[in-house]
Amino acid sequence: MQFNKVTDGIVQELKAILGEGNVLIEEEKLDMYSRDEVSDKLWEKMPEVVVKPENVEQVSEIVKLANRELLPITPRGGGTGLAAGAVPLSGGLVLSLEKMNKILEVDTENLFMVVEPGVTTGEVQKTAKAQGLLYAGDPCSADSSFIGGNVATNAGGNKAVKYGVTSRHIYGLEVVMPNGDIVTFGGKNVKDVTGYDFVHLMVGSEGTLGVVTKIWLKLMPLPKYVADLLVPFADMQSAIQVVPKIMTAGIIPTCLEFMDSLSIKAAEMYLNKKLPYSDAGAYIICEIDGTSETQVQDDYETIGKVCQDNGALEVFVADNMSTQERIWKSRKCYAEAIRMLSPVYCMEDVVVPVSNIPKALEAIERIAKKYECKIPSCGHAGDGNIHATVLREDRDDHEWHDLKDKVLEELYEEVYQLGGNLSGEHGIGAKRAGAMDKHMTEAQLNVLRSIKKALDPKGIMNPGKVLV
Structure with a gap:
């Protein structure tokens, strides 16, 4: 797709819509919007302009202008993504939702919260907790990730094994479509089968089908x-093989x-604090909750016995x-801790059936030995989601890209043979779009392309992401 460039005239139109302070064109200000948390410079690109709308009407006007002028739009939340999903690879506009950061309503009677996309996930959790309620979405990046980004990638997180990923908690969305129309589907109805399930089409669409501007979240x-x-174990296989026993x-x-030994050591370095059994081969970390103290105690004693046996x-x-x-600091600091082992790395997000996690980890270990590299792994044992991270260490650019390409090719092949898939929660973005194109059937891809073409015929919404 050939897009047009942002002209001085377009910048002036944007300033008329948003006010001068909400339109950035200075290079030093644009730089922070040229990347997300992917550490490889391959996935960096400067935008031509950054816009910061404060309401849905402004978003609509921006999108109408971009649609008219054939300008690419990259919606952006907190920039904490790990798939280059918010990187403006085609230039154009970065539409940052950081100023749409209001909690609009906490409905304690119907157990809903209505929020704008720029609210951090941590703020959603804290606001719910202050009312004696739970928002169960819990990515490790909760303090910095935006709820809009969680919706865009259908983020998972630590509590997904019991409470499910983000999509389970989304009951309504307000969306600005690629032509600028403002539409709302869903809301506070717990049951709603009126028409197609537009809400859950948008959840996980990574900004390629529209811009989410309001979200109805279910609380409990x-x-x-x-x-x-x-629970420390002597080796990774002993630890991971206990998971199906716990789940049954x-x-x-x-x-x-779970965390492997390299992940434990990295966390210890990052936290600058001795962890219990830090020389263990692996950790299992388990949380139980309930309405009865006796029930919770019985549950953790049962799980503890399974582990000891x-x-x-x-x-x-x-x-x-x-x-x-x-306990949770050691797990939640994984991404930051890995940087202490290697500032440049490639964090993967593969997912397999729970029963196949041991085989997937065996394959990761085998690949690491074959290519003489380090691949620390941790993740969500209860739902089969493995964060395997290839470390660059002291390799030069050529060696690094050669290593990464070979490791990922073999890793993805192993994962698919085990009935798995590319991403459990980080999304496809630009980073995995080529791999998705390779591993999906043509029939599957045609369905996705048809949806994209129908909703975004000019291809302006987050081009280069998900579909190549």
Whole structure:
């Protein structure tokens, strides 16, 4: 697709819509919008202009202008993505939603929160908790990621094993379509099968079909009792093979995470704090919640026994907030900690059936040995989502790109042979679009292309993402 350039006249039109302070053209200000959290410079591109709307009407006017002038639009949230999904690879406009950051309503009677896309996930969680409620979406980047970005990628997170990914909590969306029309589907009705399920078509569409400007989030009562277990194992296979046993013990954990030895060491370095059994081969981290203290205690004792019967070195139980936070810091700092091992890396997001996690981790270890590289892994054991990160270390550019291409090609092949897929929660973005094109059937791709063509005939919405 050949797009037009942003002219001085277009910049003046944008300033008339938004005000001068909400239109950025200075190079030093544009730079921070040229990348997301992907560390490789291959996935960086400067926008021609950044616009910061403050309401849906302004978003609509921006999109109408871009549609008229054939300008590419890259919607952007907090910039915490890991798939180059918010990088303006075709130039044009970055539409930053950072100023649309209001919590519009907390409905404690119907258990809904209505928010704009620029609210951080952490703020949503805190606001719900202050009302004795739970918003169960819980990505590790909650303090910095925007809820709009969670919607765009259908983010998962730590609590997905029990409460599901973002799509389970989205009941309504207001969206500016690629022609500038403002549409709303869904809302506070718990059941709604009126027409096509537009809401869940938009969730996970990564800004390629429209701009989400308002979100109806489902809340639930806050669990009264929570306990966390930190369970070290001598090696990764012993740890991961206990996961199906936990999942079939008659208990649904809130969270069920794993970390390998490299991830544990990296977390220890990053936190500058000695972790329990930091020389272990792996951790399993498990959270249980419920309405009864007795029930929670019974559940963690059952899970603890399953772990001890299957090779656990120890079972640490944290049943107060302070100790729970210490346990979770080691897991939630994974992305930041990996940078201490290698500032440049390639973090993958593959997903396989839970029963095939041991085989997937064996394949990752085998690939790492074959190419003499390090691939620390951690992730969401309860739903089969593995974050395997290829480290560049001291390789030059040519060596690094050659290594990365070979490792990813083999990794994806192994994952698909195990019944898995490319991404569990980070999305496809630009980074994995070529791989998706290779591994999907032509019939599947034609369905997706037809949807894109129907809703965005000029191809202005986040071009180069998801579909190549």
